[in-house]
Amino acid sequence: MKICIIAEGSYPYVTGGVSSWIQTIVTNMQDHEFIIYSIGAEKKAKGKFKYQLPPNINFVEEVFLDDFTEEENKWGRDYKLTAKEKKALKSLLDSRQPDWNTLLSMFSGERIDSAVNFLKSKDFFDIVHEICLEKYEQVPFTDMFWSMRSMVLPLFICIKHPLPEADLYHSVSTGYAGVLGSLGKYMYQKPFLLTEHGIYTREREEEIIKAQWVKGFFKDLWIQYFYNMSTCAYDTADKVISLFQKNMEIQEELGCASSKISIIPNGVNxxxxxxxxxxxxxxxxxxxxxxxxxxxxxxxxxxxxxxxxxxxxxxxxxxxxxxxxxxxxxxxxxxxxxxxxxxxxxxxxxxxxxxxxxxxxxxxxxxxxxxxxxxxxxxxxxxxxxxxxxxxxxxxxxxxxxxxxxxxxxxxxxxxxxxxxxxxxxxxxxxxxxxxxxxxxxxxxxxxxxxxTKKSFIDQYKQLYKDMVDRIWQE
CATH class of the missing domain: 3.40.50.2000 (Glycogen Phosphorylase B;)
Known part of the structure; x- marks a missing residue:
């Protein structure tokens, strides 16, 4: 079985916590092949791994949220979005529940050539302008445009980066990693497993409330944006794993179907x-x-x-x-x-x-x-x-x-x-x-x-991987 583990801000660049958990999973499942899809903040970390990768990791696919260039081409390109695509993008930007299938279809195809080019397009400009006229007339348009652009740029960079094909996608958080797990399921029709160690949206909300770089009501936009990404993962995942009861209850409060959630605690040898x-x-x-x-x-x-x-x-x-x-x-x-x-x-x-x-x-x-x-x-x-x-x-x-x-x-x-x-x-x-x-x-x-115990923890994940992949073959 080939499993793609999607990690954000952790393995293999930092030690401890989620990174140790991933290393434990991989080293104790030598009969499976793994691809690590790692989302990092800064491309200066490229290739600087803190772990000795076991031989059953085929490769590490790295994508960095600052890995973009400001191309020289002109602003104002028209991608000729459909009404459905415009509505989906608008809902992502103005804090409503977006149509994720339409968004994933838009950005995983060839029509949109790059995240940066799209964010210079007439389509994006017009949608932001429309949102400002409807909801934010008192806010300078330039402030709103650049805030929304910076908000969605990392997400579009991740979606546009090639996602390897695997038998199963396993995201170890919601957020960008959760959306990419959803993308794997959408593109390849393969099962998607989500494990949450902490509650990603609550952690991002705390950071944004304290942040100096986000001002005023823009904080609300950012917070809802992260909640929307988590909803994408909860809705798309075939199974959602929590580490303990309290977090499972929070996942349910945030809209994850209780029938999807199981508890598998961490373990040590x-x-x-x-x-x-x-x-x-x-x-x-x-x-x-x-x-x-x-x-x-x-x-x-x-x-x-x-x-x-x-x-x-x-x-x-x-x-x-x-x-x-x-x-x-x-x-x-x-x-x-x-x-x-x-x-x-x-x-x-x-x-x-x-x-x-x-x-x-x-x-x-x-x-x-x-x-x-x-x-x-x-x-x-x-x-x-x-x-x-x-x-x-x-x-x-x-x-x-x-x-x-x-x-x-x-x-x-x-x-x-x-x-x-x-x-x-x-x-x-x-x-x-x-x-x-x-x-x-x-x-x-x-x-x-x-x-x-580590044995119980590993055995449960082995069985979960098998059951999820077997179910796809049976269908």
């Missing part, structure tokens, strides 16, 4: 974390606090650092290890370094990218301070190793640590997002109570072994 090196010279007589995390804003490293400043006042023998790559957002990493210096904290160690299993058993307490998550693999890794967590109340963190379908008890402490004082109190509580740490660690180990 429990045995990998049972024979790790014993505690050694990292900080033999003190307390080690660790965070397995990429140093990027969404992980909110600054809250961790501020909490450790409080911890250090009470526990002078404590050390804080930030275990993960620092090169994904160099500016943010430098901000974190300056915060450590300004707070005059000692014993904060940025290790850079490391083999987690070389460090995880050296930690007494693990911390996660993210402002957005799905079902973090790092929680499962820590639990498999018997380590208690202090984690923010995002995604499925509460469900994992406190239990969703068992009465085993707490495997950690949940704290509010961005509340470094409460995070510090929880860390101090665990650091001072060896008995509580061990009890929570044992509960976490038992929960991971019973409910979050």
């Amino acid at each position: 429990f045995e990998d974390y049972q024979q790790l090196p014993a505690r050694n010279s990292f900080n033999e007589n003190g307390i080690n606090i660790g965070a397995i995390v990429r140093v990027v804003p969404i992980k909110d490293i600054k809250t961790m650092i501020q909490s450790f400043a409080i911890v250090k006042q009470e526990l002078q023998d404590a050390k804080f290890f930030i275990l993960g790559p620092t090169d994904e957002d160099e500016e943010y990493y430098q901000e974190c370094i300056r915060l450590v210096e300004n707070l005059m904290i000692e014993d904060v160690i940025f290790t850079g990218e490391v083999n987690v299993r070389d460090y995880i058993n050296q930690m007494d307490v693990l911390v996660l301070s993210s402002i957005s998550e799905g079902q973090p693999l790092v929680l499962l890794e820590g639990m498999a190793c018997g380590k208690p967590f202090v984690a923010t109340d995002v995604g499925n963190c509460k469900g994992i640590l406190l239990g969703e379908s068992d009465d085993l008890g707490q495997a950690g402490i949940i704290v509010p997002v961005m509340q470094y004082v409460e995070m510090a109190r929880a860390i101090i509580l665990l650091c001072k109570d060896d008995r509580k740490r061990k009890k929570m660690g044992n509960i976490g180990r038992e929960r991971a072994a019973n409910f979050y």
Whole structure:
């Protein structure tokens, strides 16, 4: 079977999270061939993979959202759109539910030669002008035109980029990846599977609300635009996978048919974390606090650092290890370094990218301070190793640590997002109570072994792939 995995902003350019999940899928299904269709933000990342690709990946098809040139040809070309095509494009631009089949047909064919040329066309100009006259008379036309152009350009770039043929399309988010999964089904009449780790639309909505580059009511346009793309994926997908109950309920609220949705939680290879090196010279007589995390804003490293400043006042023998790559957002990493210096904290160690299993058993307490998550693999890794967590109340963190379908008890402490004082109190509580740490660690180990194994996770996806492709052959 040849499977095309469509990823946006993740594999194979960054490590951890969704990228680790994809690597796990591919390396544990050697009897299948894979194509990776990877959507990146900037073409300077081309070919700079962070993973050793397994041999069953045939190739990686790369498309970048900034990969366009402003051609020299004149503005004002007429593509002679039909009334149905104009209506579909207009609905995409003015926040109504678009006719995605018509849009996919328009842009996957040969008539529209390039995304940039189309956005210089008389057709696009006239549709934006019509929307302005109907709904935005008080807005300068040039502002509206360039805003709408920048909004849809990345989508049209993705649709115009060649999509390889496969037996099954598997998008690991909605958004651009979800539309491309829908395109694969439309073009080749092959099954389309969607897995959502977090809720893409909610994450984009948060970003747009905070963004400085989107002004006023344009925020509403952008937010609805991303919701429209997610609706395309939900409506087109044959099956939709959520990682946990709460996200499944949100998918239903956003319009995904409940009959399509199943839950397949993440999993870890429990045995990998049972024979790790014993505690050694990292900080033999003190307390080690660790965070397995990429140093990027969404992980909110600054809250961790501020909490450790409080911890250090009470526990002078404590050390804080930030275990993960620092090169994904160099500016943010430098901000974190300056915060450590300004707070005059000692014993904060940025290790850079490391083999987690070389460090995880050296930690007494693990911390996660993210402002957005799905079902973090790092929680499962820590639990498999018997380590208690202090984690923010995002995604499925509460469900994992406190239990969703068992009465085993707490495997950690949940704290509010961005509340470094409460995070510090929880860390101090665990650091001072060896008995509580061990009890929570044992509960976490038992929960991971019973409910979050890699074998179960892989077996379910193998069966799902087989069932979806077999159903097409039967039809």
